[in-house]
Amino acid sequence: MKNVAGILVILILSFISCKKEVKTETVTTKDSDSIKTEEPIAEVEAPVDSATQVKAWQAYATPGExxxxxxxxxxxxxxxxxxxxxxxxxxxxxxxxxxxxxxxxxxxxxxxxxxxxxxxxxxxxxxxxxxxxxxxxxxxxxxxxxxxxxxxxxxxxxxxxxxxxxxxxxxxxxxxxxxxxxxxxxxxxxxxxxxxxxxxxxxxxxxxxxxxxxx
Missing domain, CATH: 2.40.128.20 (Calycin beta-barrel core domain)
Known part of the structure; x- marks a missing residue:
């Protein structure tokens, strides 16, 4: 069980470190003008503290009734x-x-x-x-x-x-x-x-x- 908990902690910490990514795209018009646009790739999720995440993953992995x-x-x-x-x-x-x-x-x-x-x-x-x-x-x-x-x-x-x-x-x-x-x-x-x-x-x-x- 300790090994499982350790793996869960590593997974959760990797999730916490993820940040919102921004994509830069160059659009070329027929007048050869270049316009840079920025689009978000993914929505930013509300932060969840690591203790809560560990507890959720442990509950998910533990056999019950x-x-x-x-x-x-x-x-x-x-x-x-x-x-x-x-x-x-x-x-x-x-x-x-x-x-x-x-x-x-x-x-x-x-x-x-x-x-x-x-x-x-x-x-x-x-x-x-x-x-x-x-x-x-x-x-x-x-x-x-x-x-x-x-x-x-x-x-x-x-x-x-x-x-x-x-x-x-x-x-x-x-x-x-x-x-x-x-x-x-x-x-x-x-x-x-x-x-x-x-x-x-x-x-x-x-x-x-x-x-x-x-x-």
Missing amino acids: PHKLMMEEVGTWTCDMTFWYEPNGKPEKATSIATVKMLFGGRYQETDYKGTIMGAPFEGKGTLAYNNATKEFTNTFIDNMGTGMMVAYGKYDESTKTIELKGETVDPVKGKKTPYREVYTIVDPTTRKFEMYDMKNGAEYKSMEIISKKK
């Missing part, structure tokens, strides 16, 4: 997966194993998935972060069934024990971005429910549900 929620999920989970490729379509079933661990001193959660979907081997990786500054979660996901990354943002509702996240993905058929929504529910200490909602013809429909049980 939301990170403890993520820490509770470390371990191995069996995942019962259900997919709907069309609204009210026939559900497809699959299973996978999820291995959850924390990274960088409990600041981020990483989950590795392995299983089979429609008879084909499936591998995926998800990351979950809680940003102390914005007070929201960020979820990312990549797998071996595409070449894009899904990124969604959302907040935790203590009353329902759910995280609702919203993001955009790309429809490979149309080549256009489309919104999606995720709902992650803490059912009990050893059960989690994940629901994903996609858009079809301008309407939202449930496209996936994963019930995970901790081993």
